[in-house]
Amino acid sequence: MTSTTRRLDGKGVRLAADWAGPADGPAVVLLHGGGQTRHSWGETVEALVRNGFLTVNVDLRGHGESEWASDGDYSATTIADDIRAIAAELARPVALVGASMGGRAALLAAGEEPAVDCAGLVLVDVTPRMSAAGRRQVVEFMRGGLDGFVTLEDAAAAVSRYLPHRPPVKDTRGLAKNLRRGEDGRWRWHWDPALVDHPGYDPEDDPARFEAAAARVTAPFLLVRGGSSELVEPEHVRAFLDVAPQAEFAEVGKARHMVAGDRNQEFTDVIREFLARGL
Template sequence: MVDRKPISFVGAEGNPLVADLWDGGGHPVIFLHGGGQTRRAWDATARAVARQGMRAISVDQRGHGESAWVETGHYGFRHYGADAAALIRQVHARFHARPSAVGASLGGLASLTAEMQEGPLLEALVLVDITPRLDPQGVDKIQGFMGARMEEGFASLEEAAEAIAAYLPHRAPRRSLEGLRKNLRRDEDGRYRWHWDPAFIKGAQNINSGADALMQELMTGLPGLHLPVLLVRGMRSELVQEAHAREFVSLAPAASYVDVGGAGHMVAGDRNDVFATEILKFLSRDQAA
């Protein structure tokens, strides 16, 4: 059995990044969560990767989970990319190997930005339901859900679970609220709020600041990206259409993609069994090569 151990890193602005290490003793694999999530979203997948003899490192990105809320309010994709580059270099130095990365949504774009603007840094990359080309209506839907109860919060875990169930009606009902508890913080007024800095959505340098320009830069640069990349797309995704996936793999020379049936944008949460199988296959193949 591989147990989770605490580990820490430092972001591009000196901001503390809290992480977990699942130490299988081999190749390091960094896991970066999506916007509004925490590192705990990767627990099951990280454990599976460690059991296959790799080192899984799941990280709370800036402003999320237990990592610091940055005083500068810098929450644009470029800032997350700079953090990812700093993190990748620290993992390389600590474990004496160029790591691979698995990034969902925000975490995927952060990893891709780091590699394309400061690389080569990575051994391989798994993008979970994200490409630089996104469905704008899907973006609005996701950010609308995130912002709807951002300040008001929830009176109980049950109330939060009901809101998520209404947003994700295709997902099976929760058997336990313990997993949800990891993505919420309980404030002094007794209410539960999402475990991230509200400036991520509403700050002067929020996640949408400069996003269009960066996405265009990434799309333009894809033909020069020779890193092995696996795009794992949820077939029900509201964010990445099949046309976006096909465009991505047609432009990035070493990219491939796989659809996960029954999954939406939250692929790992919807079908973690299929998701874990696909990324283990990809990472193991990459190591064997």
């Protein structure tokens, strides 16, 4: 698969995004979760390209090769504005696939004015109401890596402690795409440390705001939950479907919050089938 990395203007930052697939294919924008990068989707991008989709795989502000926000603003509100800018660059209807932090912002971009011309919306293990304990786990893991790691193997060991259900990382080349090596020689996660104070959740967040946005989405709509998610519990799914009965729901068994990383083939099959029907 051949892809081209482009630089796009977000709201006050430059964003990096890989473009792949036929230029005239249905457009899909991939928006990863907090503390990840555009390399976190596994084989999903290649599968979408093989099925004729134009994929735009974005590093969110403060992540990967995108610029850090000088004001430390990583709120869902502002990331939604970045998504609107990306959609304007495409100048056509787009499907948004957003995980966690990316999903919350995608929901606002699709369900609040000025709404993106949305051909489809997929939320990956994110709902307006989520487990507070699960959120703390995510932030604690992010905070635990702020001092960096001596080797990539040390970083892999930290991931294995946090995700003991996954096979241990044996080949660190893929992991290296999500880290950067500092002048001191230590490996640190490839995101702005300010994220640990603003990991995608606005201080003024009200679940009702996101529920209202979900109720207004008219495009084909899918919620994907990891079957063992530590953030989205069955009660959160029920509350979501009460306010967004137009949405479909799918569950990827044995996956936790990082669904695409835990069970990539099953996740890819679910969203590919949904997008093929809706676009």
